[in-house]
Amino acid sequence: MANIVTDELLENNKQYASGQQVHKSSYPGNQPINPARHVAVVACMDARLDVEDLLGLQTGDAHIIRNAGGVVTDDAIRCLIISHHLLNTNEIILIHHTRCGMLAFTDDLLKAGLEGDPAAEKLLGQATGREFTSCHKSASMPAQFHAFRGPIEALDAPRCEAQTERLEWDVRRSISRVMNHPWIPTEGPDASTVRGFIYDVDTGKLEEVNYPGPMGTFG
Numbered sequence: 620m621a622n623i624v625t626d627e628l629l630e631n632n633k634q635y636a637s638g639q640q641v642h643k644s645s646y647p648g649n650q651p652i653n654p655a656r657h658v659a660v661v662a663c664m665d666a667r668l669d670v671e672d673l674l675g676l677q678t679g680d681a682h683i684i685r686n687a688g689g690v691v692t693d694d695a696i697r698c699l700i701i702s703h704h705l706l707n708t709n710e711i712i713l714i715h716h717t718r719c720g721m722l723a724f725t726d727d728l729l730k731a732g733l734e735g736d737p738a739a740e741k742l743l744g745q746a747t748g749r750e751f752t753s754c755h756k757s758a759s760m761p762a763q764f765h766a767f768r769g770p771i772e773a774l775d776a777p778r779c780e781a782q783t784e785r786l787e788w789d790v791r792r793s794i795s796r797v798m799n800h801p802w803i804p805t806e807g808p809d810a811s812t813v814r815g816f817i818y819d820v821d822t823g824k825l826e827e828v829n830y831p832g833p834m835g836t837f838g
């Protein structure tokens with residue numbers, strides 16, 4: 620699979636991590652609608668990630684799709700399909716990151732806390748260091764929060780082996796969702812490439828996650 624641009628962006632990331640500025644922030648003037656580098660990125664909304672900066676993307680280069688966790692949700696798939704078929708992108712980059720908030724809760728715990736379960740409220744308060752205030756109401760949506768699987772850890776806990784493993788498995792899950800979607804071709808003449816990464820918020824560096832990778836605890 621040709622993914623020359625992704626490799627170039629990884630080189631940009633090395634410059635970013637070493638303190639150099641690649642992204643230019645001034646208005647570039649009129650540009651075409653199709654992303655110039657034919658790239659679509661799905662990344663976590665975490666405030667410490669500036670996707671344009673860390674990949675050295677310029678305005679007009681890429682579609683950037685962000686949500687809590689950088690999860691490949693139905694809506695991310697919707698965006699990727701439009702991005703590829705209508706706006707001519709053919710390299711997909713998925714970015715999770717260390718110390719992600721999605722490691723610090725489970726879907727059931729957050730739902731229980733929101734609905735008013737005192738034990739869940741207490742646990743969520745301990746995990747986040749912020750008093751959790753329940754809404755004491757039930758709700759049918761969102762159906763999922765997509766918290767990462769595995770035993771929860773404190774919010775913003777430093778990187779450890781177990782954290783890396785949980786992140787890697789969610790990156791693999793995300794790659795799998797994209798690669799197995801019938802409307803996102805990853806083979807043949809109209810194929811997109813899909814690569815997944817963990818961004819280390821303590822170093823500024825991207826690390827690639829191999830796919831499919833070895834069997835693991837949280838797969």
Ligand SMILES: [Zn+2]
Nearest residue numbers: 663665719720
């Ligand atoms: Zn995150």
